Amino acid sequence: MNLSKDEEVKAAILEAAKNVFQKWGLKKTTMEDIANEAGKGKSTLYYYYKSKDDLFGELTMSEFTIMISKAKLAIQQEKTAKGKLKKYISTMLIELKQTVSLFPLLKGEIKGNKELIESLLKQVEETEERIIIEILKQGLISGEFHFLSKSDLNKAANVIVGIVRGLELFLFLDNDDIEKIEIITRMIAEGI
């Protein structure tokens, strides 16, 4: 049961990091701030995470994983591919703003360690594309998508990720502006 205990502490540290990031912003929080918030010594953090970058990376991916879980859950409750696509997009639009480390990353606000940043962005994009590809495949089989051809599938997924990313970052959505989200999802799924 030691593994489980270990994971528990790691999660608690991530939670503490999330709290202080929210309070002070990413750039202004130190490892000691995180340690204090977690009620641990600073060196203890290094027992669980080999570097600050490592901790940041795991926090970011944890936030992303949670978002993806919510999206997948929402998708499951939809039968049609169009419904799934709509749910996916609206979930991502709503949830991303709640994240403290993923959102700044996608906005390009994070500076140091280009390799880490690139790797995180790559993982995120690939995961998103994979999910959308699955949805598109289903729609292709069911014949829901009138204008999508099999050969365009990957490119279409890539385009949709780009569209959603743009909307996430450039559309000022007041806390769930349901109307706008409805317009967006309908436009993509059904056309204007």
Added chain:
Amino acid sequence: MNLSKDEEVKAAILEAAKNVFQKWGLKKTTMEDIANEAGKGKSTLYYYYKSKDDLFGELTMSEFTIMISKAKLAIQQEKTAKGKLKKYISTMLIELKQTVSLFPLLKGEIKGNKELIESLLKQVEETEERIIIEILKQGLISGEFHFLSKSDLNKAANVIVGIVRGLELFLFLDNDDIEKIEIITRMIAEGI
């Protein structure tokens, strides 16, 4: 005829500015660089532009105006609202990357003078929205847009600008990747 001559020199200075911006990047070019490129004395620049910000602003809007002219020209050649919308989007996607000052501005790479930046962005967004609203109105009248209602018109235009902005900035389009652009425009106009 002095006004015309005046405009000519102003345009030549903007052209010089564009050249050096392209060579050194916005941040690294000075008024003297621009003056040298234009073959003028630095103070002469100040006879035509009252400040560096003023010059930057006029260059940016000049690039934007050229883009908009191209888009409008392309739109004129289309009969249907859907056709116009497609042309508008593809023109903007292709042309923006060619700009040396508007593109960095939209990417958020420009730092100083918040007011100027905000004012430029506002002008750009409003102009884009106005054009799209006109197209949408036509489509509404002709009944081309199956899912668009009159009350959604402004929000829909806002959403489309957001979508296009996202694609401009996040989709890596190799010199006119016609296929992707076709997918994008079709997706927005016709749905998937």
Added chain:
DNA sequence: TTATAGACTATTTTAGTTTTTTGGTCGAGG
């Protein structure tokens, strides 16, 4: 052995100062 923390070090950031560059003005002159 596992988990923790305190003391320590090496590296990075920051704050403060000096020097250089640059935006902008002025008056002279073609």
Added chain:
DNA sequence: CCTCGACCAAAAAACTAAAATAGTCTATAA
């Protein structure tokens, strides 16, 4: 009316010393 060289004040870059911070090592308790 248009252009420029000389000039100035303000901003930026370069440099440095001091402080903050990331990361390590060792001791210790469970």
